[in-house]
Amino acid sequence: MLGEARPLDGVPVSFLYLLAEFGPVFVEQAIFTSARTSRGSGYHLVAASPGLTDADARDLTRYGPSHDSLWESGAEALSVNFHRLSSGAYCVSQTTPEGPEYSNRGGARIYTQSLIVQPAAFARFANNPFAVLRTALALGVMQVHSEPPAHLEPVELFGHAAVIEDGLLSSCAAGPLRSKLGALIDAVIEGSSVALAVGGDGVQLLAAMIQALPVECRPEVTFSTGLRFSPTRSFQVCCLSANSLENRRLCRTYGMQLLEMDSADAALIQDGWGWYVTTLLEEGRLHEIIPLLQKPRPGLSLALLHELAASVAGGAEEPLWVSNNGSSGADRSQDLNHLEGQRIACLERTDAPHHSVGGVASTVPSCSPPAQTAEDPCDVLSGRFPLAVDQLQRLEDLIFESLAGRPHATDNLHDGWRRLAAVIDRRSIVEVRELYLRHTLCCWRELNDSDPQLSQARSEWALAILETLLAE
Amino acid sequence: MNKDTAVYLDSYRLAQFAECLPCHVCGEGNSHEAEHCRRCFAPMALTHQSSGQKQAPLMIAALGASGVGKTVYLGMLLDMLSRRSKTLHLLTRGAISIEMQQNTVFALANGAFPNKTPIEPDRWNWVHCQIAPGRRRKIVDLIIPDMAGESMLTEITHPHTYAGIRPFLSRCSGIMLLIDPTKVRAGHQDQDFFSVKLLSYLRELDLDLKTGWPQRPIALVFSKADQCPDCQDDPNRFAERHLPGMWRFCRERFQRYRYFAAGVAGACAYRNQSGADRVRVPLRVEPSGVVEPFEWLVNELCP
Numbered sequence: 095m096l097g098e099a100r101p102l103d104g105v106p107v108s109f110l111y112l113l114a115e116f117g118p119v120f121v122e123q124a125i126f127t128s129a130r131t132s133r134g135s136g137y138h139l140v141a142a143s144p145g146l147t148d149a150d151a152r153d154l155t156r157y158g159p160s161h162d163s164l165w166e167s168g169a170e171a172l173s174v175n176f177h178r179l180s181s182g183a184y185c186v187s188q189t190t191p192e193g194p195e196y197s198n199r200g201g202a203r204i205y206t207q208s209l210i211v212q213p214a215a216f217a218r219f220a221n222n223p224f225a226v227l228r229t230a231l232a233l234g235v236m237q238v239h240s241e242p243p244a245h246l247e248p249v250e251l252f253g254h255a256a257v258i259e260d261g262l263l264s265s266c267a268a269g270p271l272r273s274k275l276g277a278l279i280d281a282v283i284e285g286s287s288v289a290l291a292v293g294g295d296g297v298q299l300l301a302a303m304i305q306a307l308p309v310e311c312r313p314e315v316t317f318s319t320g321l322r323f324s325p326t327r328s329f330q331v332c333c334l335s336a337n338s339l340e341n342r343r344l345c346r347t348y349g350m351q352l353l354e355m356d357s358a359d360a361a362l363i364q365d366g367w368g369w370y371v372t373t374l375l376e377e378g379r380l381h382e383i384i385p386l387l388q389k390p391r392p393g394l395s396l397a398l399l400h401e402l403a404a405s406v407a408g409g410a411e412e413p414l415w416v417s418n419n420g421s422s423g424a425d426r427s428q429d430l431n432h433l434e435g436q437r438i439a440c441l442e443r444t445d446a447p448h449h450s451v452g453g454v455a456s457t458v459p460s461c462s463p464p465a466q467t468a469e470d471p472c473d474v475l476s477g478r479f480p481l482a483v484d485q486l487q488r489l490e491d492l493i494f495e496s497l498a499g500r501p502h503a504t505d506n507l508h509d510g511w512r513r514l515a516a517v518i519d520r521r522s523i524v525e526v527r528e529l530y531l532r533h534t535l536c537c538w539r540e541l542n543d544s545d546p547q548l549s550q551a552r553s554e555w556a557l558a559i560l561e562t563l564l565a566e
Numbered sequence: 567m568n569k570d571t572a573v574y575l576d577s578y579r580l581a582q583f584a585e586c587l588p589c590h591v592c593g594e595g596n597s598h599e600a601e602h603c604r605r606c607f608a609p610m611a612l613t614h615q616s617s618g619q620k621q622a623p624l625m626i627a628a629l630g631a632s633g634v635g636k637t638v639y640l641g642m643l644l645d646m647l648s649r650r651s652k653t654l655h656l657l658t659r660g661a662i663s664i665e666m667q668q669n670t671v672f673a674l675a676n677g678a679f680p681n682k683t684p685i686e687p688d689r690w691n692w693v694h695c696q697i698a699p700g701r702r703r704k705i706v707d708l709i710i711p712d713m714a715g716e717s718m719l720t721e722i723t724h725p726h727t728y729a730g731i732r733p734f735l736s737r738c739s740g741i742m743l744l745i746d747p748t749k750v751r752a753g754h755q756d757q758d759f760f761s762v763k764l765l766s767y768l769r770e771l772d773l774d775l776k777t778g779w780p781q782r783p784i785a786l787v788f789s790k791a792d793q794c795p796d797c798q799d800d801p802n803r804f805a806e807r808h809l810p811g812m813w814r815f816c817r818e819r820f821q822r823y824r825y826f827a828a829g830v831a832g833a834c835a836y837r838n839q840s841g842a843d844r845v846r847v848p849l850r851v852e853p854s855g856v857v858e859p860f861e862w863l864v865n866e867l868c869p
Contacts (some may be wrong), residue, residue: 133725135756136632136716137685152727155720194843197633198836204575305761323608324686332664347601 105234113370117312118250119215122146122183123235123423126206129196129242136197137161137204143249149180150210157327159204165335169202173320177329184211184313186223186230189321192238206416207236209249213313218254221312224301225255239424256565257388258305266302267375270355271295275375277353278303278331279368282315283371283396287350289323291341295355296333303331306371308387310394320431323348367399393502448516478522481503484516496555497537504555508562527563534559573857589710591625592733607687612662612694612709623694623707624867625737627755630744631760635830637680637691637742637787639762640712641670641831643856644693659694659707663719666691666712674830674851685714687730697864706868720765736771740783740863747794747827750808756847761786761812769819783866784823786816792854801825803869823863828855843852 124142131140137160139151145269146154157177164171173189186209193200209230211219230236237248266275278299281288290296297319304312316330323344334341337356345352362369374383386406386506394402472486479486489510493504518526538556586595587704590613594605616623617828628636644667647656658664667689673680683690691712696705713731721731735741743761744822750757765784772778785803802825805813816823832852836844 134716134719136631136714136719138720140714148724155724158685160714160716161682162684163686194839194845195682196681198844198846199633199679200839200843200845325602325604325688326686347830366649437794 105180109354115125118252119212119218120248120250121212121215122210122248123246124151124154124208124210125239125242125246126154126208127192127242128160128203131242131244139350141239141246143246143289145248147181150183150185153177153179154185156186157185157323158206159321159327161195161201161204162320163324164191166320166447171320173318174224174227175206175321175329177316177327178313179210182213184213184216185209186211186226188227190235190238193240200322205238207238209235215251216313217309219251220255220257221309222304224254225259226251228252228257229253257309258384261303261306262298263383264380266377267380271299271302272372273362274299274353274355274376275302275306276362277369278371279306279371280363281351281353282330282365283367283397283399289341289345289350289352290331290333291335291336291338291352292333292355300331300333304479305387306383307367307396308389308391308394308399309398310391311399314396317341327425327507364465365400365404365407367403370403373407374473378445395502401514468478470473471526474529475526479518482514482517485510486515489514489530493534493559494537496559497534497541497552499551499555504562507559511562520529530563531560568734575759577720587613589613589620592730592735601764602688603730606728606733607690608730608734609662609692610750611662612692614844615659615694616662616707617637619707623709624739625734626708626710626863626867627735628712628740628744629718629721629764630715630789631746631757632682634715634757636715636744637683637712637735638830639787639789639828639856640693641666641680642674642851642853643860644695644853646853647697654857654864657696657698662691663693663695666693674848676849678816679831679846679848681798683712683714684712685717685720687713687717687728690714691728702771703844704868706864708864718764722763726760732771738782739867740785741768742785742787742859744787744789744811744841745809746790747788747804747808748790748795750797753796756811758811761809763814765812766779767816772864780819781821783797784816784820785863786812786823786825787859788825788827790829791827792832792852795835798827798829798855801827822866824859826855826859826862828859829853830856 122145123145125140125148126137128137129135129140131138133140137157139158142154155174159173161334166172169191171191171564175185175187175189177185178452179185187206187294188234189204189206192205195203196210214228220231227236227250228251229440233249233251235242235251245282251513266272266328270279274295278288278290292299300317300319306314306316315331316329318329319333321332323332323334325348332350333357334344341352346351362372374380388473391402470490472483472490475486478484489507489548491546492503492507492510495557496507515523534556538552541552587594587598587600587610589606589608589610591608592603592606594603594748596603596610596613600610612623628640630636644656644658648656648658648667658667669682687716688758689868693708693710695708695710697708698705711734716732717728721728725732736793743764745757745761768779773780775781786801788794788801791798791801804827805825830849830851830853833849834846835849837847839845
């Protein structure tokens with residue numbers, strides 16, 4: 095890339111590369127606190143930069159912490175928060191107590207500064223919210239205003255962050271933090287909501303967990319390090335206080351998995367990502383993690399990490415991680431929002447696995463295809479096309495996974511249909527196509543009945559499937 | 567001889583979870599063991615307490631801008647009504663209904679106002695009570711939440727930010743709209759704007775002239791009347807003079823409304839806390855006009 099420079103509009107390409115890699119990125123910012131402004135009085139979004147959309151402003155208001163939201167008291171209390179926004183951007187925010195409540199009602203004013211980072215800019219910082227915040231603090235853009243300004247400008251962030259930062263993972267290599275790290279990784283991959291009650295080590299553990307994940311998977315984990323738990327703020331990982339009774343009540347009520355420093359955790363999933371990372375840390379093979387995490391895998395998600403660990407630990411070749419065809423980072427974030435909504439909806443469904451009966455774990459039900467019915471194309475066609483049974487079954491699975499919202503399934507569907515069409519004679523294609531169209535509609539209805547919240551998004555996915563099946 | 571025994575299947579214990587429990591406030595289905603509604607975050611205890619009744623509880627809202635005194639007013643109101651033995655006697659239902667009264671009374675007894683109400687709906691206080699309206703035999707069940715003022719304003723300006731407010735207000739039978747007369751007299755117009763916005767929002771929820779908001783009772787309460795003697799003498803005149811927008815809007819759009827003046831603290835002052843923090847504190851507790859708006863509202867709802 096830095097070889098022979100070729101002028102481009104008079105600017106050397108090497109310089110453009112450096113500018114793209116190390117030049118500034120502009121991120122929007124917003125302040126949520128208690129103040130009296132022209133927009134209102136009390137806790138509200140007092141200032142925002144012009145690029146903040148209305149949908150994102152609504153999200154920030156919903157996530158905005160108000161009076162007495164920090165579980166630590168004192169002027170040094172701090173919470174670092176990370177969550178996704180409706181537009182596909184990511185929000186990295188810092189919440190601190192700053193001065194008295196403006197209305198003289200006692201108590202500290204809770205002040206939250208939010209940085210709204212687009213996926214491309216987030217990738218510059220290795221998808222690490224702590225790196226974004228650290229850069230912003232170093233550049234002095236996180237300023238506390240005693241009187242919130244009427245207008246805010248987007249802030250410039252320079253530089254980038256390494257995939258692995260020195261010292262953080264190695265600091266968790268010894269002692270009880272290693273096992274907690276593995277348990278946290280497993281819980282996050284399984285889709286559980288996690289309450290982290292490990293005292294002052296919570297932030298360190300959370301930051302280490304972020305670094306122990308491949309870059310592509312990091313944006314999937316939302317967290318808060320110092321806010322009181324509230325169901326209105328759907329963070330996947332929450333650092334809580336040391337109040338054991340209160341923590342157990344929260345976990346019992348909201349189906350969270352509790353990780354405490356002094357309590358024993360469930361065994362790590364064998365050959366899972368948590369086990370693999372902790373094994374490398376235990377054996378002092380930290381240097382093997384770095385290239386593993388640095389390798390780009392555009393189609394990788396949290397749900398596939400155990401598969402990756404199994405293939406890497408066994409020395410096998412990694413599967414082909416197919417990315418979303420032509421998807422931008424915003425599409426990926428939108429997909430993550432769909433999956434997050436599905437995770438929350440699954441956990442909150444009235445017929446979800448119940449926590450207090452039979453020890454049923456509150457995990458997201460896997461997107462497995464429904465049981466075979468007499469109308470399944472595979473059943474109908476396997477007799478006539480015995481050599482194409484694998485392609486038939488694979489196509490059915492891809493259709494169901496696409497309708498369930500798995501991001502890479504739609505792309506694999508085109509390939510699956512092409513492979514099937516290659517082994518079917520042209521006179522039977524019409525019949526096969528009709529069977530799969532019926533199957534798609536059947537799956538669409540079934541999924542809408544079981545989970546109507548995603549019906550609108552599912553309609554779009556169904557249209558994409560129909561487009562694939564009807565293409566020549 | 568066979569001795570048959572009845573053994574309950576373990577799975578029968580799960581039968582109740584096959585059916586969802588609709589929230590009394592917003593109607594959303596919830597699990598039987600849920601503590602808060604997953605949509606509006608109202609306590610599911612309200613639903614459990616209401617489920618066995620023939621007549622569903624009425625819902626009343628106490629609304630107002632941030633800092634107008636809703637928590638203090640409601641807490642004092644509940645405390646006063648719970649100590650009555652004759653007319654308009656109140657009995658709370660459920661432990662959650664006593665928390666606001668307890669916090670308010672405790673704070674006032676210690677020379678302070680209660681803490682600011684958080685904007686998170688799961689941290690709001692909800693009251694479920696029974697009112698015995700004096701000589702009438704019929705007991706009225708009421709549900710009254712203490713909602714944060716900024717949440718109301720956010721919902722008005724950005725609908726559906728708080729999923730529970732709209733369905734709750736749609737089902738409300740009446741409201742008490744609190745207004746800060748000290749800010750009004752000081753020339754701040756935000757109280758007028760907030761009131762008109764809120765009343766417009768309510769009216770648009772249900773425009774039916776027979777059953778909608780134009781016909782539902784609205785008590786407009788000047789909450790800090792102890793610091794503003796003008797509104798105590800003639801609240802109606804005070805509203806006409808200082809809140810012309812709201813006064814005209816009520817006259818033209820609503821059929822059943824009335825102005826009141828109420829006060830809890832006889833006088834207030836500022837106290838310096840640690841550092842440079844200044845906190846407003848009550849010098850004494852001297853409730854006046856607290857019960858009258860509520861009494862009028864109950865009489866309007868249950869003639």
